[in-house]
Amino acid sequence: MKSFVNYLYKNQDLFYKVFLFLLTTFLIVYLFPKGGKFKYEIPKGKPWQYENLYAPFDFAILKTPEEISAEKNKINKTHIPYYDYNADVAEGVKAALEQEFTELFPDTLSRQETTKLRNFVNKTANDIYENGLLQEIVPLNPNQLIYLRKGNEATEVAYQNVLKQTGLRDYLNKRIDQGGLQLFREELVGLFFDTVKPNVSYNETLTKNDLESKYNQISYTRGSVERGTIIVAKGEVVEGDKLQILNSLKAEYESQVWSKANYYWVVLGYGMLVFLALLMLMLFIRKYRYDIFQNNIKVTFVFFNVLLMVLLTTLIIKFNVQYVYVVPLCILPLTIKGFFDSRLGLFTHVITVLLLGFIVPDSYEYMFLQIIAGIVTILTVSELYKRANLFITVGQITLVYILSYFAFTIIQEGSIYEVEPETFLMFLLGGLATLFVQPLIYAYEKVFGLISDMSLLELSDTNSALLKELSDKAPGTFHHSLNVANLAEAASNEIGANSMLARVGALYHDIGKMKNPTFFTENQTTSVNSHDELSPRESADIIIEHVINGIEIAKKRNLPDRVIDFIRTHHGTTTVYYFLQKEKEVNENVDPDDFRYPGPMPFSKETAILMMCDSVEAASKSIKEPNARLIDEFVEKIINKQMEEGQFLNADITFMDIQQVKKVLKRKLKNIYHLRIEYPE
Incomplete structure (x- = not known):
């Protein structure tokens, strides 16, 4: 027992490295999404380089985002909004008009004039509140139909038939002219303006729920492919329906519900690949940077940075995969070079990019962009303590991202019109985030006791x-x-x-x-x-x-x-x-x-x-x-x-x-x- 304890004590550095290596492997595999990985790269607009592909199972053909968007726009155009009619307000206004009428018009008027005025006020009030009075916020098309809810009943009404508060004066003047009551115009207009209140309001919640209900009824598929059906033949150009069927197969394959046995096999596969990648990094450090290998703090620092980049990328992918290029991955070679040297910085960066290639979409494009950006970082950054050099390097990294993305897009789409300006913004945000490397290096110095x-x-x-x-x-x-x-x-x-x-x-x-x-x-x-x-x-x-x-x-x-x-x-x-x-x-x-x-x-x-x-x-x-x-x-x-x-x-x-x-x-x-x-x- 004593000899075993002595053995452990003498080899504690080695045991720590093994523990660090296995812990990092476990954490990276834990962060990875556990699903099937489609084994083909889909070459949009290019010939299919693999053997003939047959459907491995029955699956539905997904609609394109453009088709889904067109259906939603159609629903939006034909959707009928809901408005609430408040009957209590209408009754209250009519009662108030009766009371105000008695106080406003004197007894000196003849009975015939008084009766005519009273009938005008009552009929106008009834006409105003037949479909209600609306304080308009967002105007609709006059011919737009709306649902007007009176109690538990909703009736279809043309939007133009609901009186708007802004058109009340014109409406009253027109009615007064038609009734031949021009002599009492001022009194009648004042009476209505002092008493009338809006009683129709837009029901945003009900309208939104109804719209969501219709969205949910949209079918996101169109047709299906039976098992054994040929999807694409070798040499056939991947475009149009072929492209959409392949994307549907990929989505179905990666979203399948895996059994426990399948799950364990997937985890084992990820574990082996991550193990090999990190092993190459460890062997590189041991062979070419033995002074770093002997220092457990420095080895921990390198593996921690790899794990940090994987963690940030997986979090962004789970939030929104479109923001994957916002992750400032070039911080990794910058920090490693700042504390050690360029060769280790580039090697660590490449290993990390290879690991991330398992989980990002368009993995080849992603890895090409990130590796090229890492090489540019290593080649251009010098004397990191000079602020101007860091800004120049960040500008060069961003430019390389933009040029590479532009090249990939025109190769895949065959046109510059398919370039998405939003992606350029992502690259710019990622470049700006790279400037965080200076405070990060300061924090690393305090935590790991290193010096830059x-x-x-x-x-x-x-x-x-x-x-x-x-x-x-x-x-x-x-x-x-x-x-x-x-x-x-x-x-x-x-x-x-x-x-x-x-x-x-x-x-x-x-x-x-x-x-x-x-x-x-x-x-x-x-x-x-x-x-x-x-x-x-x-x-x-x-x-x-x-x-x-x-x-x-x-x-x-x-x-x-x-x-x-x-x-x-x-x-x-x-x-x-x-x-x-x-x-x-x-x-x-x-x-x-x-x-x-x-x-x-x-x-x-x-x-x-x-x-x-x-x-x-x-x-x-x-x-x-x-x-x-x-x-x-x-x-x-x-x-x-x-x-x-x-x-x-x-x-x-x-x-x-x-x-x-x-x-x-x-x-x-x-x-x-x-x-x-x-x-x-």
């Missing part, structure tokens, strides 16, 4: 608190760090390493010297040397301690691990040569390991470059009368000694790279010392 070029740019500011403190406490070391940073940046650019990372690492590599600044030559301003009163062993311990002190300071100030790596490795496992030789003068049996830095040795191009630049820059101060030949020999001697000691064995740097670094250092040192060509006398 944007953070490196902030750290390279010499006005930062830590570098200001270094310049105050150890000005000579600060000046030395600036020189090393310039050398490291130039050398990194020469061999294609991360120049920003190398520069930042160089700026902070000697911050440990702040603890005992006067024990380092560059900070000694007087002829008094602090080492004069110490033994060589004690002096060596103080010199070596600046690495440990630097790591402690860096961790307290929350510097990223990638920057702390430069502090750890800038001396590798070399010895404090000066004090080792002094000790040998009095003790021949001295152990060199007592004067050796703890390491580790550099394990990347950038840390190896820093070791070379740091040693060369520091030792160059000892050249009393520098000239071109001395500098060349000096650089060769120092770097060759580091190579002989095997300091670069763990770094991913070639002999050619080292030769290029030597050339840069020689050229830069000659510029620093302002050396001129020696002309013959």
